[in-house]
Amino acid sequence: MAEVHLPLQDSLQAASPAVPGSLEPRLVAFVCRWCTYAGADLAGTSRMTYPPNVRTLMLPCTGRIDVAFILRAFLEGADGVLVSGCHPGDCHYTAGNYRARRRWILLRDLLDTIGVDLRRLQLAWISAAEGAKWVKTIQNFTDEMRQLGRYEPMQRLAADFTPELALADGQPNGYAALPAAAPVAVHADSPLGQALAQALQAGAVKAILGWKKQATLGRPQAACIVDPQALVELVIPPRAGNLARLFKHPEIRQIQPIGVITRRAEALAMNVLIQEKQLDPGRVVAFAVDGAGHFLGLADPPGALKKIEAAEASVPPPDPGASTTGLWAALDRLMAQPREERWAFWMKQAQKCIRCYACRGACPLCNCHECLMDKNVPQWFPTAADGPGNFAWQLIRAFHLAGRCIGCGSCQEACPAGIPLGLLDAAMMRSVWKHFGYRSGMDPAAAPLQSDFRTDDRAEFIL
Amino acid sequence: MTVLTVTTSRPDTAAAAARTSTMLSRAGLDRWLSALLAAERRILAPVEVAPGRTEYRQLATVAPAATGLGRGLPVMSPKQAWFPRTEPLLRITREGRAISIADPNLKFRPTIIFGARPCDAAAPEILAPLFGWDSHDVFFEQRRKNLAFVVLACRQPVDAACFCTSVGVDPTGENCGDVLLTEWEDGRFWAEAHTPVGEELLAVIPADEAAAAPDPAVLAARRKQWRANALRRFDSQRVAGALREHFDDPMWKDWAAACVSCGTCAFVCPTCHCFDLQEQMHGSEGLRQKNWDACTFGLFTRHTSGHNPRPDRASRWRQRVNHKFRYYPEKFRRLLCTGCGRCIRQCPAGLDLLANLVALDALAPAALSVTAPALDRAAAAGVAAGAPANSPNIYRPYLMKIAALREEAPDVRTLRLEFADPDEGGKFDFRVGQFGLYGALGEGESTFCIASSPTQRGYIECTFRAAGRVTRALRRLDVGDTLGFRGPYGNSFPVEAWKGKNLLFVAGGIGLPPLRSVLAYCLDHRADYGQITVVYGAKTSADLVYKEELATWEKRTDMDLRLCIDWKPNANGRGLSQDAAEDGWRPINRHDPAATQLDSAQRRHTAFVPQLVAAVKPVAVNSVAIVCGPPVMIGFTIQSLRQSGFPDRDVFTTLENRMKCGLGKCGRCNIGSVYVCKEGPVFTAEEIQRLPHDS
């Protein structure tokens, strides 16, 4: 068995060197050391033979097999990727494989949305005793990949990219920008204005997070207001980002208790932050407002969401499963297209990305202390706004938000390149709903989706 | 300070151009475009890509131009035409241990930007001095050479975010572009060539387009009106003055409070030009790339150690505004802004550059002193920035072979490098204190000083600590392996001016390598200098680098070497122990270092470097001190030296800002009007005091 004792990063490069002209498929297998690796070893010591096309990389557990590894393997030129570990119930670390399975369920839907051929990603449970299953799996996978041929579209990512495409591409992105409406002023004598002034003057909150209007164009600007006199500047924009993103800044987190003008989007986002232990609900006073900016009362973030849901009962919340309007309709149209068309659509979108990270900055939940894309030891993905780099960024962003994204649309609104990021997030929201009946931001007491599992999560796609 | 008004994309030819002009109907304009397309020019023009949204697109046919011409301002500037978001600078091929490099394509297609507004057309001219000072960025310069602008005059500002007239850009484009189009009352366009290139472009216009030219007097009157339509919002000189006075004001925090540390403002901007150098391999083939970067990203200036000179959003936004309206004008005599307003329209957080500038104008001191920049130093003269002679590509390194390597301390290694091409090696020269960029080809480049002395010919040495991506990759290399080297870069220590003086060298940890070069030089010219004292310290004795040289220097009688290692913590974990950190290392008097009696038999001490400096009681008269090490050590040492009577102008140190290009192009090392990679890294403590203190 060809195994490589190098850091993972280098192994990946070594595992799939570019052999121009070769028609043999190159496969990469990520295996858990306790089960599949031992099974493959057994196959070796029992002198069973199987095609040499696969390079095997051993990891401690399927739970350690990051989606980044899989994407990286494809970007390095793998024609097929196999991930395999212990059967359910047999994980050496109890539940690593269950957690991994959740990720695979989401990853498969994400890859399907962007038009990756799912036959290229094979998932299997192979125990230490199943040397024969390993051999058969590799044999079948290799045969299938031989039939499919090299994974050309993926391997052309770098070559097909023209740095000036944003200039060269004459196509509009086919997905209308989100509508902008004028912000509503918060009058001092309105119920909200009075409640804010009272809370600030009485010291019930030390500051208020809200929106001001930028002087030049009147665009909304997030603000942290400490001085009651400054409350007159407040407005409520119908969209424009999500105030909960301000909790990413240490200086804002230090202000306790803090008031937040809370629309549905803020309530949902704060619920996720509470759920992920990033926000102490006891230190936040939510000033709940409905879609039109009417004050609904004070509460903690979960309470604010309830008030808003009650007030907006006439407006059905987007149902990721069934809704056929807006974003969901656009998603339906996209998914009705053949896989190759979806791939072409997303690659065109990815080409436009300039890697400004406005989407990341504007998102209330993109809150990693250090983003994977900013890490360089190892350097997982190119930082350049090129084919492979943008492909990786779009997928990593969407995947890391799967089960967390609350659909506020801040990313898409922020994107200067006009990329329909919300569409990818919507696909993940629908996937999360379909497979797990889960809607993020609804229940701050629930376990975060990607760190949770159920023993009866879907499994039929796993060999 | 005079800030030039930017007038044309090609000033050198503008004056000489005999103007030709013509009146064009809308249909005539289309026919002209068709003719240009037929001439195989690449044409970029504003095209409506979604309702209300225009973008510069490459035209395949004439039709799309009708949707965008004169409608709003494209969301992105056309800067990719002279500065693509990612551009290959070097091709790298790696076969096993063998590495070869080649220049990428340096030929660029002639391109016309058609229907650009004057604010977009003004940008390349603003950037020309940066990409061309001292060394020439052939990528920018070749692209620019192949670029022509057909400019469309503005009769009205696009919206309230336009402020071209405040930064000296003329919205009527009277002298702007190769061809200026002015839309006339009857819907026709008055086309005027401003350059020979423009005349060539106009020459392809079909001859039947002969209509009466506008009356010059009427045209002049209209232009006056159109200029007046674009209100002047601030005075750029007053803004520069206010920026100087209000560096530390709390308003920066307010102004940047909503910032999300993205790169949008810089990426949509026609003049933002900071870039990152990155390398990536795909199998055996790889690239060095120039990628857009932005000073608003937290990563921009962060050192590998985690130390960040601009750690928060306020200091980064302040840098952006200062760079555009103060530093760049001080250095290149041009405002780094064309007033297009894109950052105001596109900032996802709604930051408002224009409002900030208006506020700064109001803050400006009544009497504007036309002060020179805080530091206006000539770039290192004498030694040209090194580039292999056979290539115009300043980002192309020399190939070097590792001739020897030596482990200095845990994670610290010295490499001796010989030029793969001995001819290049023979011609290579540098001065003490200069640095270079050492490339693990395919992984990237790191900045290290040249640690050997120029008196040692035929090779150079560097000493580095394996810290991040590149240095770890460099550490994986072995004797015989190839790496890339660019340099020598930066200024040097004024060893000539120091003749006859006493020299005090102070170094901490990995700070000895830059001093080793100077020290080796001065020891080679020993008779030229007075007393030589060296104070060097590290965390533990194992962390001291150049152990062999230290042993030799310890024995020399014509210099005084003092070594120290850190105090060990008290047994109870609180505070520091009075005891020696290791055997053979004698503690100094920690509470009153100067009271310590030093003798020449005992050169090893337990102390922090600044304490040992005090204990050495250096003579300040007719002396200079040279200090290198971690920022904290440098700070305390300078204080200690002040107490010993050293004036700041006699204390020399090196600033180790994060660097990428080493050529004064990428903007990363910029502090004030200084590019540390060119005008540094050597500064006196006095000069550092005068720099904006965000380093």
Ligand SMILES: Cc1cc2nc3c(=O)[nH]c(=O)nc-3n(C[C@H](O)[C@H](O)[C@H](O)COP(=O)(O)OP(=O)(O)OC[C@H]3O[C@@H](n4cnc5c(N)ncnc54)[C@H](O)[C@@H]3O)c2cc1C
């Ligand atoms: C003028 C000068 C002289 C220096 N001399 C030495 C020396 O002699 N020995 C030594 O060990 N170190 C020296 N340094 C610091 C050294 O450049 C960095 O520690 C090193 O580049 C880190 O690279 P990395 O790949 O390990 O880190 P990464 O964080 O992976 O950095 C990757 C990239 O960032 C740049 N970078 C990161 N940190 C710094 C930094 N602090 N300064 C400059 N560029 C940085 C690198 O150039 C590289 O391109 C010097 C720095 C400067 C500016």
Ligand code: SF4
């Ligand atoms: S905001 Fe748009 S262009 Fe910027 S990084 Fe995100 S997807 Fe790319």
Ligand code: SF4
């Ligand atoms: S000012 Fe705006 S565009 Fe610039 S970094 Fe900050 S958030 Fe991004």
Ligand code: FES
């Ligand atoms: S300008 Fe690039 S390192 Fe100084």
